[in-house]
Amino acid sequence: xxxxxxxxxxxxxxxRRDFLKLGALAATVLAPGVMLYGIANSRPPEQxxxxxxxxxxxxxxxxxxxxxNTCVTACNTENGLNGKTGPQDSQWIRKVNIKNLSNxxxxxxxxxxxxxxxxxxxxxxxxxxxxKRADGIVLVDRHICIGCRYCMMACxxxxxxxxxxxxxxxxxxxxxxxGCVESCTFCVQRVDRDETPACVEACNANGQxxxxxxxxxxxxxxxxxxxxxxxxxxxxxxxxxxxxxRYQGI
Amino acid sequence: xxGMASLGKWLKLALLAGAAALTAVAPHQATAxxxxxxxxxxxxxxxxxDTQFMRRNHMDLLKHHRNETMRQGIxxxxxxxxxxxxxxxxxxxxxxxxxxxxxxxxCHSYAAVKLDCWDCHATKPKKRPATLAGMPPAASETxxxxxxxxxAGGKTQ
Ligand code: SF4
Ligand code: SF4
Numbered sequence: 001x002x003x004x005x006x007x008x009x010x011x012x013x014x015x016r017r018d019f020l021k022l023g024a025l026a027a028t029v030l031a032p033g034v035m036l037y038g039i040a041n042s043r044p045p046e047q048x049x050x051x052x053x054x055x056x057x058x059x060x061x062x063x064x065x066x067x068x069n070t071c072v073t074a075c076n077t078e079n080g081l082n083g084k085t086g087p088q089d090s091q092w093i094r095k096v097n098i099k100n101l102s103n104x105x106x107x108x109x110x111x112x113x114x115x116x117x118x119x120x121x122x123x124x125x126x127x128x129x130x131x132k133r134a135d136g137i138v139l140v141d142r143h144i145c146i147g148c149r150y151c152m153m154a155c156x157x158x159x160x161x162x163x164x165x166x167x168x169x170x171x172x173x174x175x176x177x178x179g180c181v182e183s184c185t186f187c188v189q190r191v192d193r194d195e196t197p198a199c200v201e202a203c204n205a206n207g208q209x210x211x212x213x214x215x216x217x218x219x220x221x222x223x224x225x226x227x228x229x230x231x232x233x234x235x236x237x238x239x240x241x242x243x244x245x246r247y248q249g250i
Numbered sequence: 251x252x253g254m255a256s257l258g259k260w261l262k263l264a265l266l267a268g269a270a271a272l273t274a275v276a277p278h279q280a281t282a283x284x285x286x287x288x289x290x291x292x293x294x295x296x297x298x299x300d301t302q303f304m305r306r307n308h309m310d311l312l313k314h315h316r317n318e319t320m321r322q323g324i325x326x327x328x329x330x331x332x333x334x335x336x337x338x339x340x341x342x343x344x345x346x347x348x349x350x351x352x353x354x355x356x357c358h359s360y361a362a363v364k365l366d367c368w369d370c371h372a373t374k375p376k377k378r379p380a381t382l383a384g385m386p387p388a389a390s391e392t393x394x395x396x397x398x399x400x401x402a403g404g405k406t407q
Contacts, residue, residue, distance in 0.1 A: 045327070048318070131321060133321070134322070139320070141320050167370075170371065172371070172375060175371045178369065192323055193325075
């Protein structure tokens with residue numbers, strides 16, 4: 001690991017700094033008190049996702065409100081999910097309540113696709129529909145998904161859902177339909193235009209500030225600084241999937 | 251990968267056969283009473299490519315674009331399906347495939363080519379959902395984002 005770091009950091013550090021300065025300029029004041037941070041991603045539309053970045057998320061569960069459902073609602077609205085939570089309904093992000101059995105202390109955390117670096121869903125997919133984009137976002141290519149649901153069985157986080165019924169009135173940016181498996185996309189349509197995922201935006205706007213989204217490969221990003229400054233964990237780190245979503249406070 | 255390549259080849263063959271059948275049959279059919287589809291004009295001045303070219307090749311452009319966007323994150327707008335819908339949604343139904351006279355449905359039912367796009371893709375243009383009521387519009391929409399000029403430049407309609 002440390003070898004890898006040395007290789008990538010030394011040769012391009014000055015270039016990277018210039019790039020970061022640009023990123024800093026992208027922070028724009030939209031209204032008093034409301035800052036919109038460009039996430040130093042700005043790339044022209046004809047340029048694909050870059051493997052120099054790796055998108056990740058850090059969730060501070062101590063700031064996550066018990067019973068707060070803001071991130072889930074925002075996800076449902078953005079991605080056109082109906083918000084039902086039955087066994088045959090799609091849930092891309094869900095609130096999980098954990099309880100310390102010895103003293104009864106309870107708290108909440110949001111759980112979704114962890115965007116694993118070594119994703120089991122991709123390993124088992126027989127068609128190549130489950131895929132990891134160059135920037136680490138794990139997606140299902142619905143054009144070739146045959147709905148076998150192997151990936152659902154393989155995912156240790158129960159992050160994927162199968163669409164059982166026909167869907168109409170989709171968000172044009174988020175095509176969804178019967179017969180395919182789906183899961184959190186980190187709101188790839190938003191990330192590609194320099195915005196944070198809907199859940200993160202909503203959580204911050206709600207004042208909880210429990211979620212940070214950003215580039216794990218960039219040592220200057222907010223998320224990298226937070227990760228290098230405080231303890232954090234991967235859920236089921238024993239599986240060595242190197243998840244893109246990390247948690248604090250659990 | 252091999253599987254995909256041969257599937258692609260197979261599809262192409264099938265399409266070619268379909269197109270050949272169409273050109274062979276269409277004139278007779280027209281005279282035999284099956285009226286050619288009447289298409290509503292799109293909103294823009296002209297299509298992103300020549301109309302004749304689009305008639306033959308729109309499926310290839312769309313497929314190429316879908317793979318680039320989906321798998322690589324390339325988001326040019328010129329050959330995007332969303333662009334087709336934005337321009338060709340019917341003024342009556344607001345959709346490209348809600349009634350049999352709508353843009354996509356009209357030709358595809360005439361040519362008897364089933365299309366699966368609309369099982370997943372929206373047939374109507376829609377503003378992106380306001381994730382948070384009262385939040386200012388996204389930077390890319392107000393033009394303050396560094397990405398905005400690039401996005402506007404990539405638009406051809
Ligand atoms: S959390 Fe599950 S669905 Fe997401 S990348 Fe990992 S294995 Fe795949
Ligand atoms: S359900 Fe789709 S994405 Fe999942 S393993 Fe099967 S083909 Fe791949």
